[in-house]
Amino acid sequence: MAFLGISWTTIALTAVAGYLLTVIVRKYLGYRRDVNLLCKLPGMETEFLFGNSRQMPDLCEAGLKWMRENCGLRPRISIGWMGPFIGMVNVVHPDTVKVVLKSSIPKSRNVYQLVESWLGQGLLVSNGRKWARSRRLLTPAFHFDILKQYLLVKNNAAGVLVNKMQKYADEGEYFEVFSDVCLFSLDVILQCAFSYESDCQNVGTNHPYIQAVSELNELLADRFFKFWLYPDFLYYLTSKGRRWKRACNLVHTVAEKIIADRKQKLDEERCAGRETPCRDFLGILLTAQDEDGTGLTPGEIRNEVDTFLFEGHDTTTSGTSWILYSIAKYSDVQKKLHEEIDQVFGDRQSEDITWEDLSCLPYMTMVIKESLRLNPPVTFIQRVTDEPVDIGGFRIPAATNINIIVYNILNNPTVWKNSQEFIPERFSPENTDARDPFAFVPFSAGPRNCIGQIFAMNEMKTVVARIMRRFWLELDPDHVVQRQLGAVLRSKNGIRVRAVPRKLR
């Protein structure tokens, strides 16, 4: 069969080829239009084929300096190119950050997919309706009444840390802060999230569950900067990918067992008519329900428990460690802190921090905020536009990655005068009032802000107050601390301090 002498097969193939060509041309024109829009943004010179991807000197002090310098040159918005084709918009000023954080622009798959095999579609990773439902069901777990009862856990865990520090102090030794603070934070979150008494502060890093979590953190930081290992199927072919899988399995098995045990207990209580309202995080997760009575599935509960463990442990470790570092570095700040603590404690014997104490520590709160500003645990957040959006006077096309560079926002020299100086008074009420709230975003802001912000602030205040009650901290003068970017901001070579009992000074 033929039409005007041309076979139907030829006609069909020509039509398909024409259609494909049209699609390709339209895609290309769309791509050119988007690139032209992005090219209007200020940016650094690019390198052939590599774009700007090879220009950051390192992930330590030199890299941070480079980030600050670039922010000084382009203090609102800029474009960076990963290779020749992928444009990334960087927002570093309250005016531009605000547009992104206040919106519902979703999280980018690029970065968050790396943790999906561990955390699943938990609160940190999910988007849209799934995220909104989880956020609504989980918010009651952070009600003040619940946070109040966590204070006992935090005090007990801080007591273990302080006693450890006492031993170092008795021997007059400098010790590395980060690892002990990490065990403390893990102890707190394991008890609060899982009701899991791990004794990890005494067992140390040998506990299999703790080893697996710290291995996952280490592997995540390593993979984060190796974008060629982003596809899971490639990563799992490597030995690190196989280690990641093993560690994920172990963490999931432990979490599932704890959840099952707790569920069984709840069922038994219910059958025996001894049911009491659930006041803790895991209990709330197990009993949370939508209006139609649907609760979270076992998989969803595990994802949330894993999410809170991850978000609630490494971040507070980083935050607390950098606070202790700043206190040890600035002796005038430390003196003022001691004065405030002494006033709050009066002649009380107990070293426990009460709920009321937490709101009577204004200077400590300023010190914590200033430390979070200079050394934010989370340095970077990523979103991807789902439709065109206007930011800072520029049209940003759909499907563009937006980097909210938290570190640069908090160190932006056009927003923070003498930005590299440690000045807690920046956060006094009179200095805060005039500042745009989106200038200070260590916990992010807007609908996807940190749900654990108050939990974290309470934890940091409690442990720092307990340490300040007993000790004077000094930095090891022979140890130069090197900051390092990763899943959180940590120290490449640790933070070494000496704790001197205050009564001996």
Ligand code: HEM
């Ligand atoms: C100093 C400590 C902390 C800092 C600096 C911090 C910072 C942040 C930041 C910047 C985000 C936004 C991340 C993004 O958009 O990708 C976030 C989200 C989140 N944080 Fe925190 N965080 C801290 C402690 C905690 C704690 C203790 C918990 C839990 C107990 C927690 C749970 C979460 C969760 C679940 C999210 C996702 C919220 C959502 O998307 O709805 N964080 N945190």
